[in-house]
Amino acid sequence: MATKFTTDDVTHIASLANIPVTDGEKKSLADGFTKTIGVVEELNKLDVSVVTAVHMTGLSNVLREDEVDKKRMFTQEQALANAPNTHNGYFVVDQLIEQDD
Amino acid sequence: MKKLNTLTLASAVKKLKSKEISHKELYADVSEAIAGKNKELNAYLALNTEAVSQAEKLLDTPLAGVPVAVKDNFLTVGLETTASSNVLRGFNPPYESTVTSRLKKAGGVVVGKTNMDAWAHGSSTETSDFGPTKNPNNLAHVPGGSSGGSAAAVAANMCITALGSETAGSIRIPSAWCGTVGLKPTYGRVPRTGVVAMGSSLDSPGPMTKTVEDAAILLSVIAGKDPYDATTGELPVPDYASNLKKGVKGLKIGICYMDHPQLKGTQTEKSVEEAGKLFEKNGATVEKVALSDQLEDNTILNPDYAVGVYTVVQRSEVSSNLARYDGIRYGHNRSTFGAEAKRRIMLGTFTLSKGYADKYYVLAEKVRNLYIKNFAQLFSKYDLLISTATPGPALKFGESEGNPLFGELTDLLNEPSSLSGLTGISVPCYWDKKTGLPLGLSIMANHWQEETVLRAAYLYEQETDFNPWTKEAHE
Numbered sequence: 001m002a003t004k005f006t007t008d009d010v011t012h013i014a015s016l017a018n019i020p021v022t023d024g025e026k027k028s029l030a031d032g033f034t035k036t037i038g039v040v041e042e043l044n045k046l047d048v049s050v051v052t053a054v055h056m057t058g059l060s061n062v063l064r065e066d067e068v069d070k071k072r073m074f075t076q077e078q079a080l081a082n083a084p085n086t087h088n089g090y091f092v093v094d095q096l097i098e099q100d101d
Numbered sequence: 102m103k104k105l106n107t108l109t110l111a112s113a114v115k116k117l118k119s120k121e122i123s124h125k126e127l128y129a130d131v132s133e134a135i136a137g138k139n140k141e142l143n144a145y146l147a148l149n150t151e152a153v154s155q156a157e158k159l160l161d162t163p164l165a166g167v168p169v170a171v172k173d174n175f176l177t178v179g180l181e182t183t184a185s186s187n188v189l190r191g192f193n194p195p196y197e198s199t200v201t202s203r204l205k206k207a208g209g210v211v212v213g214k215t216n217m218d219a220w221a222h223g224s225s226t227e228t229s230d231f232g233p234t235k236n237p238n239n240l241a242h243v244p245g246g247s248s249g250g251s252a253a254a255v256a257a258n259m260c261i262t263a264l265g266s267e268t269a270g271s272i273r274i275p276s277a278w279c280g281t282v283g284l285k286p287t288y289g290r291v292p293r294t295g296v297v298a299m300g301s302s303l304d305s306p307g308p309m310t311k312t313v314e315d316a317a318i319l320l321s322v323i324a325g326k327d328p329y330d331a332t333t334g335e336l337p338v339p340d341y342a343s344n345l346k347k348g349v350k351g352l353k354i355g356i357c358y359m360d361h362p363q364l365k366g367t368q369t370e371k372s373v374e375e376a377g378k379l380f381e382k383n384g385a386t387v388e389k390v391a392l393s394d395q396l397e398d399n400t401i402l403n404p405d406y407a408v409g410v411y412t413v414v415q416r417s418e419v420s421s422n423l424a425r426y427d428g429i430r431y432g433h434n435r436s437t438f439g440a441e442a443k444r445r446i447m448l449g450t451f452t453l454s455k456g457y458a459d460k461y462y463v464l465a466e467k468v469r470n471l472y473i474k475n476f477a478q479l480f481s482k483y484d485l486l487i488s489t490a491t492p493g494p495a496l497k498f499g500e501s502e503g504n505p506l507f508g509e510l511t512d513l514l515n516e517p518s519s520l521s522g523l524t525g526i527s528v529p530c531y532w533d534k535k536t537g538l539p540l541g542l543s544i545m546a547n548h549w550q551e552e553t554v555l556r557a558a559y560l561y562e563q564e565t566d567f568n569p570w571t572k573e574a575h576e
Binding site for chain 1: 289328406430435522
């Protein structure tokens with residue numbers, strides 16, 4: 001049976017994806033996901049039991065020396081140049097752990 | 102005298118080098134075209150105000166300082182890069198994409214950054230947070246997307262040549278709908294380094310140009326191994342432009358997708374059939390590859406599955422790639438994502454989430470492997486596959502609204518080949534006299550066979566009158 005998305009499913013997925021969604025958007029998102037996944041579920045008609053994974057252009061592991069490439073390094077100034085909120089040369093992030101007084 | 106902004110890349114380079122024209126004259130005409138048309142077309146989001154002075158120093162380089170329009174998902178130092186999303190509004194990249202580095206080193210000047218579907222999510226350029234681009238051939242119609250700004254800039258002669266990127270159709274669809282040439286290289290032929298990531302196992306930057314010769318010239322500049330992109334191939338880069346005239350004699354060509362019920366009796370079907378006859382006349386063997394014969398063996402020819410596979414692979418990769426936009430290190434926070442990006446991120450998060458990844462993501466990757474194998478079988482029989490780049494001419498604005506699968510339905514003809522990493526090109530193959538809108542002939546080949554694609558496209562362009570710039574290129 002085809003998967004049907006509820007507004008609760010949308011709330012859960014939105015929290016996993018860290019995407020703010022308003023209550024008003026949830027119904028149409030749920031309907032859209034139901035329709036899209038319905039098309040995806042057509043794939044179950046195919047027999048994939050003998051499929052082995054191949055890379056498109058035949059590449060296998062691509063390795064490099066485990067050393068720092070200084071040409072690619074940003075200066076601290078470059079790294080911070082686009083940050084909306086910095087403090088003493090650091091990025092300012094949201095507080096994750098609550099403080100005890 | 103014809104305005105210099107209508108020159109092709111090949112002739113602009115030649116005329117600059119022979120001093121028949123100056124950089125000032127060339128840039129004056131390009132600037133005039135931009136000033137006159139951009140307000141209406143909205144092809145450019147940002148312009149390089151120092152382009153002409155940068156160009157004047159580049160006469161002795163291979164590209165001699167020609168003005169190039171670049172899609173706004175290539176990181177360009179000194180020019181704001183947004184991928185047409187409010188999330189990146191005001192972002193000034195701290196490093197340069199490999200492709201634009203190579204372009205600049207070869208003497209190309211980034212004249213401006215072009216509009217696109219936000220994050221390249223779409224086939225119409227309507228999802229741009231900075232307003233849609235209009236089709237220069239008919240303003241009531243979309244230019245296609247996601248590289249719609251680059252295609253429109255080329256079509257309206259607001260640049261000499263352009264760069265775009267394709268995940269599944271994003272070069273070929275706008276090229277078909279704007280009447281320009283668009284080459285999607287083999288996955289890994291052109292580096293993704295410094296291109297805002299969408300579907301990392303699919304993204305292929307490539308040339309969007311006036312002629313096939315221009316596409317060949319530009320591809321030789323941007324292709325090749327990049328130590329910063331492990332998925333790029335080691336193969337040496339040929340001088341694509343020097344092999345254009347080899348023709349199609351002895352090549353085996355298959356016509357595919359054209360017996361799809363939706364295409365029956367359309368101009369699209371007629372144009373592709375005529376192209377087949379033209380190749381046959383020039384010494385190729387041309388056969389129809391029927392949908393109905395091949396369902397079991399060749400999943401790729403059954404478009405019913407393409408959308409499902411592509412949707413899962415692409416949304417999953419989108420959710421992962423767009424997870425990095427936290428508004429802490431750069432850009433704005435996640436509430437600034439547009440509606441389409443939110444939908445894609447959330448669906449991809451679902452298809453990768455615990456309990457569902459096997460059911461959706463792993464299944465889609467398995468079916469994708471069927472496609473890869475099926476194409477390998479087909480290319481053991483054929484050197485090239487030809488088809489139409491889109492089901493029909495450019496849609497009107499708003500025709501895609503409210504349909505969550507719109508982009509994918511239009512991408513249908515491009516998705517299986519993109520999922521398999523193949524190369525392909527779209528060249529103009531018809532102009533409707535009433536609407537002014539073109540169609541694009543799609544020519545596809547196996548991995549790394551850009552040379553064969555370009556040969557066939559060049560022959561087609563020379564033997565037909567559909568490309569408005571080839572006459573001028575002969576002068």
